[in-house]
Amino acid sequence: QVQLVESGGGLVQAGGSLRLSCAASGRTFSGYVMGWFRQAPGKEREFVAAINWRGSTTRYADSVKGRFTISRDNAKNSVYLQMNSLKPEDTAVYYCVGDTNHYSLRIGSHEYDYWGQGTQVTVSS
Numbered sequence: 001q002v003q004l005v006e007s008g009g010g011l012v013q014a015g016g017s018l019r020l021s022c023a024a025s026g027r028t029f030s031g032y033v034m035g036w037f038r039q040a041p042g043k044e045r046e047f048v049a050a051i052n053w054r055g056s057t058t059r060y061a062d063s064v065k066g067r068f069t070i071s072r073d074n075a076k077n078s079v080y081l082q083m084n085s086l087k088p089e090d091t092a093v094y095y096c097v098g099d100t101n102h103y104s105l106r107i108g109s110h111e112y113d114y115w116g117q118g119t120q121v122t123v124s125s
Helices: none
Strands: 003-007 010-013 018-025 033-039 046-051 058-060 068-073 078-083 092-099 119-124
Touching: 003 092, 018 033, 018 092, 018 119, 033 068, 033 078, 046 068, 046 078, 058 068
Parallel strands: 010 119
Antiparallel strands: 003 018, 018 078, 033 046, 033 092, 046 058, 068 078, 092 119
């Protein structure tokens, strides 16, 4: 059974930092795109960041560009999201995703075929 398990969420003050981790099991994702989405209460799920299989190309939502950094460790079958300068509007459930169908970095949630269960990030003002 394939699983993506996120960790590292929590409560942080505005301006603070958090690092999310996602560990994959059940199959290797080393040859595939991985990324992060988020969903705030009452809002649509939105793309946050994605990274190609080598870790050489990344893509970010405009709202997090310059503050968030996505990275991966293929030896650990894991992907990470370093979040700095957090804002209250970053409050959401963050989901780790995997895309085994494409090599380019997609922003549509329907493009990703593997999803974690999500981890809550709350930023207080």
